[in-house]
Amino acid sequence: MPEYILPALLLILAALRVKSFLRLWKAPHLFGADKCFGLPLPPVQAGPLIRRYRRALCVPLAAEAVVVAGLLAASGWQALVYEQPAAFVAVAVLHSLTAVHFVRLVKERAAGDGVWQPSRAVALSLRVRRLADYTSVPFETTLALVTGLALGLLAYDYHAWAESGEMHEGLAEFFALPLLFVYMQLGGLLLKHGLVRLRQWLPGERTEAFLRWREEALRYYVWGCDGVRALWTFALAYVALHAHFGDDRDRVAWDRVRIAAVLVLAVLLAATFGGLVRHRRRMTALRRELEPVEAFASPPRLLEADRYYLGGLIYYNAENPAVFVVGPRAVALNVAQARAYLYAAYMTGLVLLVLWNVTNPG
Amino acid sequence: MFIQVNPDDTRPIYRQVADAIKALIARGELTEGTALPPVRQVAADLGVNLNTIATAYRELQDEGLIRVRHGAGAVVASRTSAARPEDELRVPLRTALTQLVLAGFPRKQILTIVADELRGLLQGDQ
Numbered sequence: 001m002p003e004y005i006l007p008a009l010l011l012i013l014a015a016l017r018v019k020s021f022l023r024l025w026k027a028p029h030l031f032g033a034d035k036c037f038g039l040p041l042p043p044v045q046a047g048p049l050i051r052r053y054r055r056a057l058c059v060p061l062a063a064e065a066v067v068v069a070g071l072l073a074a075s076g077w078q079a080l081v082y083e084q085p086a087a088f089v090a091v092a093v094l095h096s097l098t099a100v101h102f103v104r105l106v107k108e109r110a111a112g113d114g115v116w117q118p119s120r121a122v123a124l125s126l127r128v129r130r131l132a133d134y135t136s137v138p139f140e141t142t143l144a145l146v147t148g149l150a151l152g153l154l155a156y157d158y159h160a161w162a163e164s165g166e167m168h169e170g171l172a173e174f175f176a177l178p179l180l181f182v183y184m185q186l187g188g189l190l191l192k193h194g195l196v197r198l199r200q201w202l203p204g205e206r207t208e209a210f211l212r213w214r215e216e217a218l219r220y221y222v223w224g225c226d227g228v229r230a231l232w233t234f235a236l237a238y239v240a241l242h243a244h245f246g247d248d249r250d251r252v253a254w255d256r257v258r259i260a261a262v263l264v265l266a267v268l269l270a271a272t273f274g275g276l277v278r279h280r281r282r283m284t285a286l287r288r289e290l291e292p293v294e295a296f297a298s299p300p301r302l303l304e305a306d307r308y309y310l311g312g313l314i315y316y317n318a319e320n321p322a323v324f325v326v327g328p329r330a331v332a333l334n335v336a337q338a339r340a341y342l343y344a345a346y347m348t349g350l351v352l353l354v355l356w357n358v359t360n361p362g
Numbered sequence: 363m364f365i366q367v368n369p370d371d372t373r374p375i376y377r378q379v380a381d382a383i384k385a386l387i388a389r390g391e392l393t394e395g396t397a398l399p400p401v402r403q404v405a406a407d408l409g410v411n412l413n414t415i416a417t418a419y420r421e422l423q424d425e426g427l428i429r430v431r432h433g434a435g436a437v438v439a440s441r442t443s444a445a446r447p448e449d450e451l452r453v454p455l456r457t458a459l460t461q462l463v464l465a466g467f468p469r470k471q472i473l474t475i476v477a478d479e480l481r482g483l484l485q486g487d488q
Contacts (some may be wrong), residue, residue, distance in 0.1 A: 068434055121368035124407050126386065128397045128435070199399075211364065320406030322477050
């Protein structure tokens with residue numbers, strides 16, 4: 001791949017992160033300068049809350065700055081290729097949790113002061129959502145085929161080079177990076193499954209508008225998940241093709257592969273971001289129907305408040321079959337369900353794989 | 363396709379849930395064979411006792427509207443409930459009409475209200 005591609009991708013990612021951060025920074029005044037997250041909270045109360053909210057937004061970025069400084073000093077800018085996508089997801093999740101937490105705080109204050117009267121009625125969609133409803137068979141088949149072919153090609157090359165004595169890397173070193181890409185791709189599928197199965201009760205007022213907005217929000221995140229999965233699959237295929245044709249093994253074929261790779265990457269990025277922009281526009285249009293009160297959060301009253309632990313990140317209820325439930329900090333993990341440990345094991349495995357790749361580059 | 367539970371409603375929660383599901387079936391939004399979330403799921407999502415939702419589902423099952431499969435949730439079994447005598451069915455209608463009359467609504471307005479409600483329920487048939 002041309003040398004400028006990775007820095008260019010990092011720059012695009014940085015621009016997206018800045019845009020996302022600014023949007024969250026301005027979120028308290030999204031529905032007017034005199035409102036706080038859409039509610040008429042008095043400035044004497046809104047001011048300190050908004051300052052706290054903005055400080056909380058900066059905390060993950062400050063932590064990341066320390067990590068980035070350490071990586072730059074130890075491994076150079078190339079280490080950012082691993083760090084930035086992971087930080088993008090992690091910071092986005094933390095920022096979302098922060099925003100939802102502060103919206104809930106604002107609602108509690110507004111309800112306590114009597115400037116806003118929340119509906120006591122709650123509604124629940126009876127629709128049973130399944131992963132298959134949000135899955136495109138041709139898309140999944142393509143991902144599976146490309147993954148299978150790439151791994152097959154890598155295995156073939158490893159075997160051939162080992163027999164000819166050209167192989168200077170161990171099996172673990174050779175497959176560390178491809179394994180990470182496959183793992184990330186499967187992680188995207190796991191995340192998509194969690195998103196689809198996340199159930200949430202709705203406010204009793206304007207329930208249909210809320211449902212439409214939630215559905216569009218789900219499709220936005222599912223599209224993002226699929227886009228990132230496609231990019232990881234592309235990365236796997238690229239590594240396999242590089243191992244087969246690159247490093248002067250077949251210069252003519254490799255030049256063609258590089259041109260094709262740039263084109264495929266451009267199409268993937270355009271499709272992913274184009275789809276995200278399309279869904280974002282629909283979400284914005286639907287959110288306008290919910291203005292001004294119900295910006296983007298659930299009702300202020302938290303059900304089963306005594307079942308949340310560790311600051312609201314953990315939930316325990318064996319009677320609830322859901323793995324992810326709505327909690328005081330947006331979403332909590334129901335550790336009473338065995339599937340919750342699958343997610344925990346996945347995250348542990350991911351950290352180990354990233355460390356393995358950073359410390360033992362193949 | 364959602365149900366609503368309101369603490370300010372005078373009806374008990376199980377009755378609100380059962381009535382809401384009946385209305386969805388009557389309107390044709392829940393068709394025969396449609397899967398409903400399991401009792402445990404609905405109870406957890408709404409933050410109410412398991413038995414509350416189980417009672418609502420049992421009532422719907424007794425009326426032949428849903429079929430509960432242990433461990434696999436419930437499905438809508440039929441759009442018509444088990445046959446009940448007309449006199450028995452008239453009682454809740456008479457109670458509702460009595461309340462409208464006592465609230466001072468004129469006959470014409472009561473007829474309009476009834477027609478509106480009926481139109482909403484039967485919209486799936488049109």
